[in-house]
Every structure is written in structure tokens, then in C-alpha cells.
Amino acid sequence: MAHPRIGVIGGSGVYQIEGLADAEWRQVETPWGWPSDEILTGRLDGIAMAFLPRHGRGHVLAPSEVPFRANIDALKRLGVTDVVAVSACGSFREDMAPGDFVIVDQYIDRTFARAKSFFGSGCVAHVSLAHPTCARLSDAAVQAAEMAGVTVHRGGTYLAMEGPQFSTLAESRMYREHWGADIIGMTGMPEAKLAREAELCYASVAMVTDYDCWHPGHDAVDVAAVIRTLTLNSANARALVARLPALFGDRPEVCPCGCDRALEFALMTAPERRDPALVAKLDAVAGRVLGCR
Numbered sequence: 001m002a003h004p005r006i007g008v009i010g011g012s013g014v015y016q017i018e019g020l021a022d023a024e025w026r027q028v029e030t031p032w033g034w035p036s037d038e039i040l041t042g043r044l045d046g047i048a049m050a051f052l053p054r055h056g057r058g059h060v061l062a063p064s065e066v067p068f069r070a071n072i073d074a075l076k077r078l079g080v081t082d083v084v085a086v087s088a089c090g091s092f093r094e095d096m097a098p099g100d101f102v103i104v105d106q107y108i109d110r111t112f113a114r115a116k117s118f119f120g121s122g123c124v125a126h127v128s129l130a131h132p133t134c135a136r137l138s139d140a141a142v143q144a145a146e147m148a149g150v151t152v153h154r155g156g157t158y159l160a161m162e163g164p165q166f167s168t169l170a171e172s173r174m175y176r177e178h179w180g181a182d183i184i185g186m187t188g189m190p191e192a193k194l195a196r197e198a199e200l201c202y203a204s205v206a207m208v209t210d211y212d213c214w215h216p217g218h219d220a221v222d223v224a225a226v227i228r229t230l231t232l233n234s235a236n237a238r239a240l241v242a243r244l245p246a247l248f249g250d251r252p253e254v255c256p257c258g259c260d261r262a263l264e265f266a267l268m269t270a271p272e273r274r275d276p277a278l279v280a281k282l283d284a285v286a287g288r289v290l291g292c293r
């Protein structure tokens with residue numbers, strides 16, 4: 001089968017995609033361990049795609065347990081260049097209502113118990129995260145959402161919290177009133193950071209399920225409320241994904257945003273001081289600049 005170019009990461013409520021021709025669940029081992037689950041590959045409208053459920057089928061992994069590095073490495077290893085990540089989220093804005101989709105363009109990272117980089121001792125690198133998502137891919141996601149008949153907001157700041165508990169009222173108010181966050185979830189980081197390090201184009205489709213706990217007219221979020229909205233949202237998410245292949249027919253050779261060259265000037269460690277073991281682990285993620293592929 002052709003290498004899948006489009007990779008979809010499914011979040012809460014999105015554990016598979018439908019209508020794939022030649023669908024096959026494949027085990028992909030990586031130097032960073034196993035991904036969250038097997039990866040579903042197949043063709044949608046003739047375009048090769050890969051799908052990975054972030055929490056595993058049946059939602060077995062908590063946000064802090066998601067093997068983010070293995071997930072990104074595995075998608076890259078399969079040949080994916082464009083990652084569309086789907087997530088449930090709470091909203092800090094009246095006008096970003098449950099059922100709406102937000103195409104994220106900024107993050108505030110409050111996570112603290114996760115591996116956040118492929119690089120480190122023996123191979124240090126610093127990529128830019130000024131614009132953490134791919135504008136080209138995000139435009140396509142907006143278009144796909146509009147075609148699917150979903151109310152979609154282009155741009156939004158996603159606060160990534162560690163979880164698994166939801167926020168306190170004081171936190172929710174602080175994020176909303178003082179930090180300028182628009183939405184909140186538990187998985188957007190370090191996923192977006194790692195996609196950038198792996199030179200993947202990354203777009204985040206956040207599906208609003210609740211108003212967290214700040215809204216005087218709504219009950220504080222609980223899983224029952226999230227699931228109620230997700231039941232509707234996940235059908236919309238699948239409708240959005242179904243539109244992606246048609247929009248991706250003509251991916252330019254080079255990403256105009258530069259996502260596919262993020263490591264060009266990022267490596268700091270002198271070639272003779274690099275740790276061969278780490279360099280070997282980076283074969284899929286950074287082989288282009290490390291000369292191991």
C-alpha cells in the first residue's frame with residue numbers, strides 16, 4: 001500500500017474512522033515504545049490515510065499515560081506528513097458553544113508529567129513554536145468543517161492541563177479572565193510540540209463539549225456532559241475527516257509554513273559530540289537532518 005500522507009489522531013469519542021478501503025490495523029513499534037494502539041491504515045477516496053486513537057480503542061489511557069512520542073514517531077515512520085488531531089475540549093468563551101469546532105492556533109502548556117521532546121542529552125535541538133500549528137493544514141480543516149456543516153472558529157488558544165481531574169473554579173477563572181485562553185483540554189500538548197520536532201504539519205480540531213466550570217448558567221463539567229455532546233460531535237468529526245482527502249489532493253512539495261523544515265537550524269550539539277544511541281533513535285523523526293536516512 002502507498003505510504004499514508006494524512007494521519008488522523010482521534011481523541012475522546014473518536015476511536016475509529018469509517019469507510020476506509022483496504023482497512024488494516026497495523027502494529028508499529030518505535031524507539032520510544034508502542035503507540036497508544038495499533039494504527040488503522042487504508043484509503044479514503046483513493047487517498048492513503050492512517051488513524052490512531054489517542055487513548056487506545058475503548059479509551060484505556062489517561063491523558064498523562066498517552067505515549068505522545070511513540071504516537072508521533074509511528075505516524076512519521078509510516079510516511080505521514082500531515083497530522084489532523086481531533087480533541088474534545090471545554091470552552092472559556094460564550095460564543096464557542098458546545099457542538100462548535102475550534103481550529104487551534106495557539107497553546108498554553110500547563111502539563112508537567114510528560115516527556116515533551118525527542119531531543120536531549122547527546123542531541124540537543126530547539127525548534128520554533130511561535131506558530132505551533134500549520135496554517136495550510138488548519139485552513140483545510142476549516143474548509144472540511146464548513147463542508148461538514150459544523151460551526152467552526154478559525155483560531156483559538158488551547159490551554160493544555162495535566163488532568164485527569166477537571167479544573168477548579170479558581171483555575172478556570174484565571175485561565176479565562178487573565179490568561180486569555182479560549183478552550184481547555186488535556187492532550188494538545190506535548191502532541192503539537194512533538195509534531196513540530198518531527199517536522200510534521202499539524203492541525204488541531206478541538207470539539208467543544210462543555211463550558212468547563214466558570215459559566216454561571218451551566219453546571220460544572222463532568223464526564224456525562226462531555227459524552228452527551230461527544231455523541232453528536234463525533235459524527236461531525238467523522239464527517240470532517242471524510243472531507244479531508246478531497247482537500248489534500250495537491251499537497252505542495254514544500255510546506256509554505258516551513259513545518260517540514262523545522263529542524264533545519266535547530267540542532268545545537270556538535271556532530272562529534274552527538275550520542276550515537278540517541279541519534280539512532282531519531283532515525284524517523286530527524287533522519288533528514290542527522291543524515292541517518
Ligand SMILES: CSC[C@H]1O[C@H](OP(=O)(O)O)[C@H](O)[C@@H]1O
Binds near residue numbers: 086163
Ligand atoms: C472525556 S473528558 C476529558 C478528556 O477528553 C479530552 O480528550 P482528547 O483531548 O483526547 O479528546 C481531554 O483532553 C481529556 O483527555
Ligand SMILES: Nc1ncnc2[nH]cnc12
Binds near residue numbers: 088089161184186210
Ligand atoms: N472542561 C474540560 N477540561 C479539560 N479537558 C476537557 N475535555 C473536555 N472538556 C474538558
